[in-house]
């Protein structure tokens with residue numbers, strides 16, 4: 001039977017690559033993001049492969065989240081797989097120089113947004129006594145690096161919530177996993193550096209960064225294990241990267 005996946009942050013990077021791979025694997029898709037033109041384009045592109053619907057909302061706005069999910073057409077209401085991927089870093093500053101709006105954005109989107117979406121979808125998974133939640137963390141969930149402070153805190157929270165979901169949802173047969181990538185070449189650094197594309201590019205020069213498709217591949221691997229197998233979390237780096245700060249750049 002065709003499964004249904006709900007992917008946040010599907011307009012770019014890891015979420016978009018995951019949508020493309022899931023479509024090729026005949027998974028019905030609910031694609032989410034704020035940029036509706038991108039959602040429309042992706043829907044048009046993937047509709048030849050699978051059934052696709054889109055939801056335009058900001059994960060950090062709780063009313064938007066619940067209204068969007070409540071508005072799903074019947075055919076898409078039964079969600080088997082939730083990919084909590086939407087998120088970004090905003091800024092890269094020391095704790096003393098950090099911008100309060102950046103801090104709010106990271107905590108509101110990366111932590112509260114993930115919670116709002118999960119809270120809206122989990123009851124239906126509990127009713128089904130089945131489901132799969134994949135939380136996209138980061139190596140910033142495992143390690144704190146200079147100037148990473150609040151982004152790292154937000155991703156440490158994702159790591160904690162991944163563990164919490166595993167515990168609380170265990171009795172409902174809901175599998176929960178986290179993927180923690182190192183550097184992935186996406187729009188992530190453009191967002192972190194507020195549209196400074198030149199600065200963003202330097203993050204990915206001198207070595208081969210992970211590509212969004214590499215992470216999509218891992219997400220697909222995780223969700224296609226036999227029913228009795230559940231990967232708790234998985235940390236993945238580009239081969240040139242040993243930790244958040246150690247990079248073998250040429």
Ligand code: NDP
Nearest residue numbers: 009011012013014033034035058059087138184186187188
């Ligand atoms: P991108 O910037 O390419 O994609 C981010 C996605 O999140 C976009 O689709 C964006 O959609 C969505 N998003 C951001 N803010 C909101 C919001 N307020 N409401 C709804 N959607 C939102 O980055 P990545 O693909 O790299 O990032 C995906 C995830 O992977 C993030 O959680 C990130 O922290 C994590 N990650 C990334 C790494 C990297 O090096 N790239 C490494 C480790 C983890 P839209 O703007 O249309 O709303």
Ligand code: 8X3
Nearest residue numbers: 138139140182183244
């Ligand atoms: C993205 C990877 O190292 O920029 O989460 O935090 S890093």
